[in-house]
Amino acid sequence: MKRIIAVLLAVVFVCGALAACGGNNANTSKATADETKAAKTDFKAGFIFLHDENSTYDLNFINAAKAACENLGVECIIKTNVPESNECKDAALDLADQGCGLVFADSFGHEDFMIAAAKEFPKVQFCHATGTKAHTEKLDNYHNAFASIYEGRYLAGVAAGMKLNQMIEEGKIKAEEAKIGYVGAYTYAEVVSGYTSFFLGARSICPSATMEVQFTGSWYDETLEKEAATTLINNKCVLLSQHADSMGAPTACEDAGIPDVSYNGSTLSSCPNTFIVSSRIDWTPYMELAIKAAMNGEKIDADWTGTLATQSVALTEVNDKAAAPGTADKIAEVKKGLEDGSIHVFDTASFTVDGKKLDSYKADVDTDADYTPDTEVIADGYFHESEYRSAPYFDLRIDGIKLLNEKY
Amino acid sequence: MAANTKETGKEPLFHIVKRTDLPMWKSWLIRIGAVVASLIICAVIIILLTGDNPIQIYGTMVKGAVGSPRRIWALLQGVAMLLCIALAVTPAFKMRFWNIGAEGQVLMGGLGATACMILFGKTLPAPLVLVLVIVVSIICGAVWGLIPAIFKAFWNTNETLFTLMMNYIAIQIVSYFTYIWSSNKGNNVINTINVDTHAGWLELPPSIDKYGYMLNVIIVGALTVLMYFYLKYSKQGYEISVVGESENTAKYAGINVKKVIIRTMIISGALCGVAGMLLVSGTDHTITPNTAGGRGFTAIMVSWLAKFNPLFMVLTSLLIVFMQKGAQEISTVFGLNNSFSDIITGIIIFFIIGSEFFINYSIKFRAKEVEAK
Numbered sequence: 001m002k003r004i005i006a007v008l009l010a011v012v013f014v015c016g017a018l019a020a021c022g023g024n025n026a027n028t029s030k031a032t033a034d035e036t037k038a039a040k041t042d043f044k045a046g047f048i049f050l051h052d053e054n055s056t057y058d059l060n061f062i063n064a065a066k067a068a069c070e071n072l073g074v075e076c077i078i079k080t081n082v083p084e085s086n087e088c089k090d091a092a093l094d095l096a097d098q099g100c101g102l103v104f105a106d107s108f109g110h111e112d113f114m115i116a117a118a119k120e121f122p123k124v125q126f127c128h129a130t131g132t133k134a135h136t137e138k139l140d141n142y143h144n145a146f147a148s149i150y151e152g153r154y155l156a157g158v159a160a161g162m163k164l165n166q167m168i169e170e171g172k173i174k175a176e177e178a179k180i181g182y183v184g185a186y187t188y189a190e191v192v193s194g195y196t197s198f199f200l201g202a203r204s205i206c207p208s209a210t211m212e213v214q215f216t217g218s219w220y221d222e223t224l225e226k227e228a229a230t231t232l233i234n235n236k237c238v239l240l241s242q243h244a245d246s247m248g249a250p251t252a253c254e255d256a257g258i259p260d261v262s263y264n265g266s267t268l269s270s271c272p273n274t275f276i277v278s279s280r281i282d283w284t285p286y287m288e289l290a291i292k293a294a295m296n297g298e299k300i301d302a303d304w305t306g307t308l309a310t311q312s313v314a315l316t317e318v319n320d321k322a323a324a325p326g327t328a329d330k331i332a333e334v335k336k337g338l339e340d341g342s343i344h345v346f347d348t349a350s351f352t353v354d355g356k357k358l359d360s361y362k363a364d365v366d367t368d369a370d371y372t373p374d375t376e377v378i379a380d381g382y383f384h385e386s387e388y389r390s391a392p393y394f395d396l397r398i399d400g401i402k403l404l405n406e407k408y
Numbered sequence: 409m410a411a412n413t414k415e416t417g418k419e420p421l422f423h424i425v426k427r428t429d430l431p432m433w434k435s436w437l438i439r440i441g442a443v444v445a446s447l448i449i450c451a452v453i454i455i456l457l458t459g460d461n462p463i464q465i466y467g468t469m470v471k472g473a474v475g476s477p478r479r480i481w482a483l484l485q486g487v488a489m490l491l492c493i494a495l496a497v498t499p500a501f502k503m504r505f506w507n508i509g510a511e512g513q514v515l516m517g518g519l520g521a522t523a524c525m526i527l528f529g530k531t532l533p534a535p536l537v538l539v540l541v542i543v544v545s546i547i548c549g550a551v552w553g554l555i556p557a558i559f560k561a562f563w564n565t566n567e568t569l570f571t572l573m574m575n576y577i578a579i580q581i582v583s584y585f586t587y588i589w590s591s592n593k594g595n596n597v598i599n600t601i602n603v604d605t606h607a608g609w610l611e612l613p614p615s616i617d618k619y620g621y622m623l624n625v626i627i628v629g630a631l632t633v634l635m636y637f638y639l640k641y642s643k644q645g646y647e648i649s650v651v652g653e654s655e656n657t658a659k660y661a662g663i664n665v666k667k668v669i670i671r672t673m674i675i676s677g678a679l680c681g682v683a684g685m686l687l688v689s690g691t692d693h694t695i696t697p698n699t700a701g702g703r704g705f706t707a708i709m710v711s712w713l714a715k716f717n718p719l720f721m722v723l724t725s726l727l728i729v730f731m732q733k734g735a736q737e738i739s740t741v742f743g744l745n746n747s748f749s750d751i752i753t754g755i756i757i758f759f760i761i762g763s764e765f766f767i768n769y770s771i772k773f774r775a776k777e778v779e780a781k
Contacts, residue, residue, distance in 0.1 A: 052739075081739075081746050083696075083698055085687075085692045085694075085698075085699065086620075087482075093478060094476070094478055094479065094482075097476055108597055111599070113600075133599075186595050187594035188593070188594040189592070189593070189594070190595070364593065369591070371593045395594075
């Protein structure tokens with residue numbers, strides 16, 4: 001019996017070894033073929049994504065990666081379903097082994113594994129979306145990126161405010177019943193910044209608006225998100241929005257006939273009657289910029305924040321069936337104000353904390369174990385979001401927003 | 409099975425006979441035949457559904473699993489982790505104690521390691537932290553296995569449901585602590601722990617171990633051999649088989665069944681704790697509720713497919729991890745969704761399990777002359 005096992009093991013290893021050699025040969029011959037074709041387009045960009053295209057969050061990245069690589073004519077290698085563990089480091093190093101000049105990862109928990117990979121391959125550029133540590137790690141080849149999505153959220157909030165006003169005018173609700181519901185993932189600054197900017201946008205149009213937030217404790221959990229949305233609807237919220245990555249909240253709204261302002265991309269096809277508009281980050285401009293810089297050996301910023309101007313912050317088409325009349329025009333008008341600086345999303349005149357207007361606030365910009373506030377972020381009458389690092393750090397609990405559960 | 413007995417007086421078309429006399433080489437021939445048959449079926453499905461060349465797909469799978477030294481080490485690491493958990497559940501299974509709580513036991517072991525690294529990483533010397541990590545994670549895993557064992561031994565509760573539910577409790581406890589120890593407030597991600605001091609890290613210097621998985625592989629290799637001898641040659645291993653065969657026989661033979669159940673589950677949980685320790689302290693240096701990654705359930709299959717023999721488990725876990733690694737590569741190269749590789753893996757495993765039927769039973773067709781009548 002043992003002899004047979006030994007023979008089998010030998011067969012397995014020989015097959016494996018042969019296959020490995022075969023694989024390597026194929027690899028090298030392919031590479032030489034590429035080299036002879038064109039010297040400039042042999043650049044490879046590698047991408048690491050937490051889930052696959054079934055998650056709205058990752059789909060947004062996958063589409064951007066494909067578009068950026070196609071626009072620049074570079075080879076695109078995508079690894080999906082990479083967990084936030086050492087497998088991320090293996091995936092990043094494997095992409096570097098394959099000759100990628102740039103490796104990009106999309107999930108917050110990938111950050112430390114990307115940093116570890118960056119230290120092993122100093123000549124390969126490693127870019128990480130949503131991370132917070134590039135400005136303190138000070139590696140030449142490790143970079144963070146995000147976008148001023150709070151501006152997109154604010155504009156989406158304007159659409160929500162328009163809808164609330166329409167409901168009040170039509171007598172469907174009283175002014176004091178203009179309550180928005182919001183499904184959030186975690187009590188993390190990125191989410192807080194998102195719902196607060198959305199709420200401020202809505203309140204700039206509908207002054208009587210209030211909001212309730214229900215957290216799910218997960219970035220992607222369809223059942224929990226649907227339950228949270230239903231809870232909010234039962235609490236008499238008349239309009240919903242969400243910051244979590246499944247279709248849970250939008251479909252709950254469609255089932256209940258409650259208008260929804262979506263995120264990450266359009267949910268119009270599944271929710272034709274209730275989808276108003278969606279904000280999202282378009283990663284294509286950043287990916288193009290980073291790939292180009294890596295190709296030409298130019299420096300990539302440690303922190304890069306996309307804006308409305310770089311077309312990194314995008315809104316989908318407004319769905320006229322659900323939105324109030326004139327929404328698109330109003331969004332265009334406010335967008336102009338944001339771009340020319342006449343409107344600031346976190347204008348300290350537009351919100352209070354514990355009934356008081358803020359003149360000064362120190363945010364936790366540099367990551368440390370005790371969440372030490374380290375940077376003054378209020379100046380010139382507004383909160384400077386995403387300026388001292390790309391990832392959001394607005395974590396104030398402003399008046400008018402009620403958090404139903406804080407335990408995540 | 410499909411025997412047709414409606415027509416009375418007629419012998420059914422075929423009947424199934426248990427066989428015990430099949431020589432080893434024949435049974436392996438059947439198994440290899442099953443794998444080949446499954447690959448052919450998969451090839452047909454690949455062509456029908458995707459139009460891609462199946463040979464290329466298989467080639468890519470092999471390349472994805474063993475195509476570079478780094479990939480081979482990642483494969484070995486994957487095998488080691490799965491194998492370690494399979495080793496852990498095996499003594500319990502041999503005792504007919506259906507421990508499907510390995511996922512939770514691994515997580516609790518990992519949480520124990522995480523706690524030591526975070527709480528003592530800055531105050532105690534690094535070697536001492538590592539000792540604490542090892543001891544605490546083993547204790548945590550063992551306790552998580554012990555709880556259902558006590559209930560089973562004294563009140564005969566259903567261990568399948570009990571261990572299953574303990575998984576969910578463990579996942580929630582880990583979520584809770586990832587919130588408490590979040591590196592950025594409220595986002596439930598713990599950054600690499602003790603990244604500067606490496607306190608509590610189980611590792612060899614990079615000069616010996618370039619890819620960082622050697623120690624894990626060595627430890628699990630040693631555990632595999634130990635478990636083989638424990639089950640096959642030790643008195644305790646024998647007691648486990650007797651309790652598994654029949655509790656009453658065990659009682660008449662003077663074996664303390666309660667003691668065996670509790671002792672075996674402590675071993676099972678402790679080994680899961682080792683797996684959790686290897687994952688947290690030896691590999692990831694952080695924890696998430698997904699750290700066990702479903703291995704606690706896959707390990708059940710590994711153990712069963714190998715008929716609870718630790719040496720065969722090397723092969724079965726290699727097969728499964730090889731398929732997983734290969735599958736990831738085909739989703740990258742061919743742009744096929746991961747579900748597609750799950751389909752292929754499913755078909756191959758189905759055939760392998762199915763082949764056991766033909767090894768244990770033979771099909772006897774009714775004699776020709778009966779047919780002629």
